Amino acid sequence: MTSVAPAAWPRMGIAVLALVGIFVSAYLSLYHLGGIGTLQCGFGGCDLVQASEYAYFLGLPVALWGLGGYAAIFGVAMAGLQPRWAGHRPIALALLGLSAIAMVVSAYLTYLEAAVIHAWCQWCVVSAILVALIFLLSLTGLRPASAPNLDMNST
């Protein structure tokens, strides 16, 4: 029976998490752009966080930057699953670099929520968790032995 080599699982996981992140950030972006009237916010203060000055960076909603970041990670992870890129270390490095940047930004935004805005946006928390998981998975891709082997004849 053919199957995906175990080493490909991290990139699959990264792609799935990044896709979820795309929709989370798209949801928040639509809110900022006026496409969605009310945020679904079970706890915390989504409106307070999203109305703060920190919700924008270089004139664009932070959520929109996040959407671009998740899309880039998703794209690289999907490319890394293709047989021709399976053993490419640059793919692993690109995933690690992108997720490290996302991790730093996400950590800073989480700090702002906790220490400056004093309110929590549950969607931002979800995004922070997604980014942390993506970062951890991208670390596993650095090990030489873990380059995805997509030779489907292996079992």
Place this chain on the structure above:
Amino acid sequence: MAAKRSKTAKTKKTERKEPPGLKPFYLLIGVIAVIGVGILVYQATTQARPTVAPVPLTLTPDELEQVEPVPRGDPDAPVVIEEFVDFQCPSCGRFATQIAPVIKQRYLETGQVQWQFYHFPLVGVFEHGFLAARASRCALDQDRFWDYHDVLHARRPGWSAEGDPTGSFVQYARELNLDRRAFEDCLRSDRHAEDVTAHLQVGISRGVQGTPTIFVNGDPVRELTVSAMEAAIQDAMQNGAMDDPDPAEPEA
């Protein structure tokens, strides 16, 4: 030789073929994408967006007479000050923060004046004026119109520069400890759009052309200074109470 070429072609075909082990993964990606897009479309189509412009409304002269302002002070006061305001208008902000407080302290709090507020959003001039007016009406629903009125004027430079000030308006409601959910539901709807439009039409029927426009017992005040306002109030007191356009029914 031919057999070798055939084998090579077969190998290339096999290489180009999508790895069967990835098919379930692609299926999962597809399912997540469909669900995600579905949720976004659902949210975008069901979550109401705020009404930010006057709505079609035809009022007869009698109905215009019955449009109620937002009152403040003694309803039996001998002098009535009517104020037509766009919250985004800088002159309205100056009047509200520098002149009105003096007049209110001297005359409203002493029962000599009743203040009557009318919305007059200058549509086409100030893009957020109508939404700000609706926000203040949402605060009125929770009996906090004047507190919200003060915040809107005080923080006008901030929210008026925003592309969409809805979030700021909700934040102000939070800061005033209003019921945030009720306020937000109100703001992100078309509620009070007719009330604000009705005020606008009252102003137009009264000849209001700009903001702020102030009437003291029905007479417009040309110069918006404390001294001019006080002079107008003194004149109104000497000339008697404002003519009542709708005299009370004689007692039986």
